[in-house]
Amino acid sequence: MTKQKVIYYIRLFISALVLICSFLAFTTTFSFFAKFFSIQLGAGIASLIAAFSVTTLVAVLLVLLCTYLFGRFYCSLICPLGIMQDFINFATLKKSRNYKNFYKTRYTIAAIVFGALFSGWAVGFKILDPYTNFGLIASSIFSPIYNIISKTDNYQFTLASIAISLIPFIILIFLVLFRRRIFCTAICPVGTLLGLFSKYGFFRLQFTDKCITCGACFRNCPAGSINLKDKIFDNERCVRCLKCVSVCPKQAITYGVSKKDKKNTEQHFSQGRRNFVLGSVLVLGGIAAGVGGAIVRGKKFLQDTVRAILPPGAGNYNRLSSKCTSCQLCVAVCPNKVIHPRDFSHSNIYMDYSNGPCMYSCNECSKVCPTGAIKKISLQEKQHLRIGLAKIDRELCIACGICAFKCPAKALSIDEQEDGNRILVYNAAACIGCGMCQVACPHKAIEIVGIIEQTKI
């Protein structure tokens, strides 16, 4: 086995490991793996806007710097959706033709998505972010399968949530069969951003004089980044899968500092002033469309106050629906399965206490949320954050006191009156809406209702 093949298999091994860990994070409750997702670039950028933190900024900048130096290794080593596409491609044994450079499409999409994101609307990420889509697919399709195999009831899936997740999965399989990694090079906004950083990157793949123009690399490249005629790579699209390196019979592809070769520095893939102007117009138009969309949405749809029980740290409904990309990681890690995936009647994740309360000593969802839609709050903050209020049906209540016994916030108590009557006293000022009372009540006299804004108490 050649040195090149060994390197390729090492890359495959690492990728497979990452993919397995990602699946475990979404299908089981090992929140250890979930924390791994904070290095996801798309989620990281969204989180900078939703809940800025220096750590996230450093992580994002580090990924971008490494991309400039080494290329889009991110797409083949870290991005679970990218690795999954490789896997689908391998499993279907489909070899597709090379394809052209869809740079207009990707610039326009990225401009719209980032324009909307920076204006406070993560809709583009909800639909196109690779990590979000992986989350949807893994948690809604593979998690039920895992549950059936392991005979555990680990996940609150419904037919609706599965159906919603099937859509991106089917589209993805279709795209892979059609043109392999075309999602990464023509659609994915995160990929486009990485491409811009790697376009003039430092270390590149290059042909040496040993090349006999057999075309093996060209046929195997999933990203369509090889120009066989001029013998150059489009570093903007190359995802560093290293397939070309491993299939080259003459070991004619090397990885190193880009030579000051005229051929390499020249723009062979999107050359000319005309294309540059067109590209700029598309980008500016895309940004305008994204920003405009976010503003119109803000004016038209976010005026209403919506009442909802949301994971502690989400703030209010409008904030959550602007920042959450529906990756479902919180759904996966919630130990009591209180957070439910979005379905046809809920456009976001939602909370439901019918199976259990939001546990007083748990803030897992806030720990793992990679986009900052659920703010990172400490356990103490969570225990003093009201996310709902109890509505007590006095006609059903028999003042048995079970709720008062269970209430962790000491908001409920039983008052014995002089005439011997017992009544349930509710001190709403202390209530955090965890749902313990609703679950405990044997007469279904208590229901937790949503509030319009989570408030510190």
Next chain:
Amino acid sequence: MNRRQFLKSALFTTVGAFLLKTTKVIAAETKKLIEKVSTKKYRNLNISAIGFGLMRLPQKNGEPDVTRTQAMVDYAMEHGINYFDTAWYYHGGKSELTVGKVFKKYPRSSYYLADKLPLRILGGKDHVLQVFEEQLKKCNVYEQLSQKKKEGKIKYLGFSIHDTPELLEEVIKTYKWDFVQLPINLIDWEKTDSSGWYGVNAKKQYEIATKAGLPVVVMNPLKGGQLSTLNQAAVELLKKENPNVSPSSWSLRYVASLENVFVVLSGMTEMEHMVDNVKTFTNFKPLTEKEQKVLSNAIAVYKSSGAITCTYCQYCVGCPIGIDIPKQFNIYNEYKADNKKDKFIAAYESVKAGCRAQDCISCGICKPKCPQKLDIPSLMKEVAKTYKELKNA
């Protein structure tokens, strides 16, 4: 220039100057002719008997409309109103800012401004006596304020209070004050009567202040506008006695007739309110005994209609369920005033579903915030019940 031209231009200049002078004199005379509102003496100050409360300013896009406020303040200053009252909380903090803009053009010595500290922000929102006492001590409010008084930054130190006579007495006893601001109106004059009205016993509070020698600034004389609309039967009674004056003028004159009251604050939203109030206080005449009886009768008639004594002050905002409490009560009170069933149902249903009276979960978070001590959850149930009955009828 020959002599003729010289004479001609000299003549024109003289005539022009004379005309100009006359116009100015006439203008000045006209200005003098504007009748000023009556004043009352507080220490050595002459204060207009009516003050402009800045809690219900005209609004534009949810913020005080500076242009319209300016017009009203100009009119007020022109007519001799020189007492203005604001607070940190009014208009979500925007009232004080508006004051800053609107009063820029007047010298500071030409008006008196009363402002209030936000005790609720200073720490705790409980109404309990001890907490209040502790707050005063803990935040060092009184000591610091009296220090400011010595420095000359505060001319007179008073306090505004919506609470029980007992607490009023306690506060008066504990510290030395120059004046006190009390909510006084005929609805609140007597303590809770049999019809279930939640009066704050203004009469007793007034007597306590008078006994302590504290001059009184009256706030809330119209109960948030309720006394200017009343209901049809009550208005008819008043009109029968004097068809030329508004219901508000009756109630304003009632409180201004109290001997120990030196200024009556009235929150005015429209220019009409300002014009009407200025009219009431120009050549002010106290209510005669007969008039007092007529007014008491009218108020009794109004009280029996069952309206809620909410003054729409907005202190209760922040209902976690999203119910606009004052709006719900306003809809109900309008129904109690005009008895128009369809209008009530339409108004009730115009509120977003999920934020109506029937959605109240009786959590009671609003209750401690209400200066009128209303039992908001039970009243909310009453509104919802009325709607249900009318709808099914």
